[in-house]
Amino acid sequence: MTEQSAPRPVTRSVQTSTGPRPTRRTALLLVVTALATACTPATGAQALRASEGVAAQPVPTRAASLEGVWRMDGYGTLVTIGGRRLRTYETTAVSCLPGSVDAARTGRPDAAGRVAFDVPDAPRVTVVPQSAGVARLSVQDNAGYRTLHRISGLPARCHQRPAKDPRTVFDVFWRTYAENYPFFAAKGVDWAAVRDRYRPRVTARTTEAELFAVLRAMIEPLHDGHTRLTAGAGRTFAGLRPGTVAPTPAFLKRVDAAIAAGLGRDVALRRWAGGALSYADLPGRLGYLRITSFHGYTGRAGHENDVAELDRALDAVFTEARTSGPRALRGLVVDLRLNGGGSDLLGLRVASRLTGRPYPAYRKHARNDPEDPRKFTPDQTVRVRPYDGPRYTGPLALLTGPLTISAGETFTQALLGRTPAPARIGEATQGLFSDTLDRTLPNGWKFALPNEEFLTPDGRTFDGTGIPPTLRTPAFTPEDLTSRRDPALTRARTLLATGHPAP
Numbered sequence: 366m367t368e369q370s371a372p373r374p375v376t377r378s379v380q381t382s383t384g385p386r387p388t389r390r391t392a393l394l395l396v397v398t399a400l401a402t403a404c405t406p407a408t409g410a411q412a413l414r415a416s417e418g419v420a421a422q423p424v425p426t427r428a429a430s431l432e433g434v435w436r437m438d439g440y441g442t443l444v445t446i447g448g449r450r451l452r453t454y455e456t457t458a459v460s461c462l463p464g465s466v467d468a469a470r471t472g473r474p475d476a477a478g479r480v481a482f483d484v485p486d487a488p489r490v491t492v493v494p495q496s497a498g499v500a501r502l503s504v505q506d507n508a509g510y511r512t513l514h515r516i517s518g519l520p521a522r523c524h525q526r527p528a529k530d531p532r533t534v535f536d537v538f539w540r541t542y543a544e545n546y547p548f549f550a551a552k553g554v555d556w557a558a559v560r561d562r563y564r565p566r567v568t569a570r571t572t573e574a575e576l577f578a579v580l581r582a583m584i585e586p587l588h589d590g591h592t593r594l595t596a597g598a599g600r601t602f603a604g605l606r607p608g609t610v611a612p613t614p615a616f617l618k619r620v621d622a623a624i625a626a627g628l629g630r631d632v633a634l635r636r637w638a639g640g641a642l643s644y645a646d647l648p649g650r651l652g653y654l655r656i657t658s659f660h661g662y663t664g665r666a667g668h669e670n671d672v673a674e675l676d677r678a679l680d681a682v683f684t685e686a687r688t689s690g691p692r693a694l695r696g697l698v699v700d701l702r703l704n705g706g707g708s709d710l711l712g713l714r715v716a717s718r719l720t721g722r723p724y725p726a727y728r729k730h731a732r733n734d735p736e737d738p739r740k741f742t743p744d745q746t747v748r749v750r751p752y753d754g755p756r757y758t759g760p761l762a763l764l765t766g767p768l769t770i771s772a773g774e775t776f777t778q779a780l781l782g783r784t785p786a787p788a789r790i791g792e793a794t795q796g797l798f799s800d801t802l803d804r805t806l807p808n809g810w811k812f813a814l815p816n817e818e819f820l821t822p823d824g825r826t827f828d829g830t831g832i833p834p835t836l837r838t839p840a841f842t843p844e845d846l847t848s849r850r851d852p853a854l855t856r857a858r859t860l861l862a863t864g865h866p867a868p
Contacts (some may be wrong), residue, residue, distance in 0.1 A: 429494040431480055435513035437502070439731035439742045440802060440816065441545055443523070444492075444502065444513060451482045451490065454523050455804055457540040458735060461523035462805060466490070488668045506668035506708040507800070509729060509745045527807040531571040534806050535564060538580055541804055544735035545816040551829055552587050559583050574600075580812075589829075590770065590797045591815040606795060606829075609767050612703065619846040620703065627851030627858075628653060637678035638662035644682045649862050650692065652757075653854075654682060655700040656715065659772040660707025668708065675711055680754075683718045688755040696861025697757055698854065700764040702791060702840050706771030709747075716779045717752040719761065724749055726779035728820040741818065749779055761787040762857035765832065766840030769794040775819055777832050782822070788860055791840045791853045793831035836866050 435444040442464065443454040453464030468482035468490055479493040488505035492513070495501060500513040527533065539560050549556050563579050571579075573596065581602045584592045592604040610616075628634070628645055634655075636643045641658040662674035687694050697719075713726060726747045734740035765777055774794045780787050799815030806812065818826045838853040839845065845852060860866040 429478060429497045429500075431474070431478065431492055431494055431500060434516050434518050435500060436516050438512040438514070439545075439733040440511065441541065441735075442511075443516075443519065445519065446480075446492065451492070454519065455541075456520070456523075457537060457544055459540050460527065460537045460807070461520055462527055462537075462807065465803070465805065486666060506671075506710055508709040508713065508747045512742070529808045530569055531567045531576045532564070532569070534576060534808050534810070535567045535579070537806055538812065539564070539583070541802075541812075542584070542814055545732055545802055546587075546814050547732045547738050547741075547799075547816060547818060548587070548589070548828060549738060552589070554586055577602075577810075584814075589815065590795060591799060591801045591813065593801075593813045595811040597810075606767070609795070612768060616841075616846075617703070620841055623841065623846050623849050623851045624655075624700075624854065626849040627854040635681070637681075638674050642675070642678045644678070646687075647698075647858065649858075650695045651858060651861055652682070652687065652694045652697040653700065654697060656773075656776075657703045658705060658707050659709075659711040659776065668710075671708065671711060672714070675714060679715065679718050683752075683755045683757055685755050688757050694757060694759060696760045696762065698762045698764065698857045698861065699787075700854070701769045701773050701777060702764050702766040702853070704769050704773030704776075706773055706797075709772050709775045712772050712776030713747070713749060713779060716749045716776065716783075718756050719758070719780065720749055720751050720783055721756055721758045722784070723751060724782045724784075725822055726782065727775065728822070729817055730820070731817045744820065747779075749782070760785060760861055762861055763787045763789045764791050764840075764853050764857060765789055765794050765834060766792040766853075767795050767831070768840075769831075771795075771797045774798055774827070774832060778819060778821070778827065781832075788836060788857070788866075789832065789834040790836045790838050790857050790860070790866075791834050792837065793833045794827070796827060796829045796831035798826070798828055836860075 431446045433446060435446070436442075437444060441456050443456055443461070445452045445454070449470040451466065451468040451470070453466040455462045455464050466484055466487075468484045471481045471483050471489070474480045477493055479491060482490045482492070484490055488507075490502060490504055492500055492502045498515040500515075501510045502513055503510040539556075543556055543560075546556075563583055566579055567576060577594070577596045577600055580594055584594070584604060585602070587604055588606050589604040590606060590609075594602045612620075628647065632645045632647060632653075634643045634645045638658070639662070641656070641662055643655045645653045647653055660671060662671045686692055716726065726749045728744040728746050730741035730744050732738060732740070733742045761780070761783070763777060763780065765773075769777065774796070775798055777789070777794060778798070797815070798819040799817035801813040802816045803811065803813045815828075818828060820826055836856060838856055840853060856866050
């Protein structure tokens with residue numbers, strides 16, 4: 366590798382039955398797969414105080430029991446809590462299947478009744494009662510929470526063995542999208558017509574290959590990078606926005622060379638997290654921070670390990686010398702052009718080092734009516750809160766492009782309300798903001814879809830279109846890579862140094 370390390374991109378993923386996202390998936394890798402198939406709290410030296418997530422909510426003075434069965438607002442999920450065990454079920458109007466979360470309680474409830482559950486190979490789940498009939502579920506690396514409502518018991522179908530025939534598989538697949546996907550109108554897709562077109566092609570004799578081809582054909586026109594279908598080895602489909610070019614190792618090597626040339630021969634990058642985080646001081650008291658992932662920073666599982674490594678890097682970058690006094694940075698470039706996503710909370714953690722005042726990052730909600738895609742759960746406002754330590758609050762330039770994906774985009778959105786506002790240089794981001802709702806079909810196949818919207822204060826969503834740049838500049842064209850040029854980086858440096866962008 367050259368001085369720049371290859372990114373380790375991931376995208377946010379909601380584990381099937383909880384609704385929130387305890388694991389992350391690889392976004393750019395999914396793009397590669399799509400083309401090839403035809404086409405995851407330690408702290409650093411400084412304490413981070415209340416910099417992440419929604420505002421604290423009141424808890425009952427007397428904790429109610431969590432034992433029983435709960436229905437989650439949105440997400441088509443039921444949650445059972447009994448003894449030391451939490452389990453989830455994936456539901457539609459025609460199905461109820463065991464979910465992938467089977468978690469064990471880590472200890473006794475605290476004074477508020479809050480209980481934490483360990484999920485194998487996934488971030489911890491916490492549930493806290495709000496009343497006898499309402500509780501809130503959160504996931505360790507997810508911004509926000511899910512509201513739970515107590516119900517009398519599991520529906521009868523949850524106790525029955527599901528049929529696995531092709532038509533049942535088709536019906537569960539179609540119905541899950543019908544009840545949860547919010548973007549059919551924006552994508553110009555009539556989902557009922559999709560059912561009418563493809564269901565007659567599925568019979569008891571339909572082969573696995575034929576069924577996979579049908580399900581793929583149903584979702585391919587959505588051109589949505591957070592949709593995917595996996596039916597065993599060698600049979601995987603992931604959606605992608607038209608025009609997206611998958612990064613190859615050769616492409617990444619050429620990008621590294623172009624960025625290195627744009628930084629300058631004598632500039633040394635310091636790297637953390639296996640190269641997912643890197644920083645360099647540039648002439649003229651400018652800084653360059655490159656972030657290619659918000660997940661998987663160490664070889665150890667657990668969100669707390671990612672937090673510790675991120676804090677270690679941020680403590681080294683945002684020192685007193687760089688953030689205040691006569692040698693402080695005059696400008697900072699943050700390069701997100703190959704950021705494939707990860708945890709929104711890690712993005713908020715970075716944003717907290719870039720502001721001296723609290724402000725709203727975004728609002729988020731999830732589709733919450735199986736029949737009406739225009740109805741959502743109540744908005745949750747996620748805020749950026751200043752870090753309790755050295756912070757950089759000066760001019761900022763963000764480099765973005767179509768391979769700025771998922772949590773890379775929510776981080777970009779979290780900086781829109783910053784003062785001073787960042788200059789966004791490059792191309793529009795990919796347009797994938799929602800966590801993915803991960804599901805299992807009756808025959809064992811896995812699939813995923815988005816079910817949330819991330820909103821600006823005035824109610825706008827960038828899903829599909831991505832966040833546009835303020836200064837449009839091509840990102841990594843073949844001609845620029847051949848010549849080892851990085852015009853977006855050059856333009857950002859000029860803007861920060863002079864106050865005027867290069868032409």
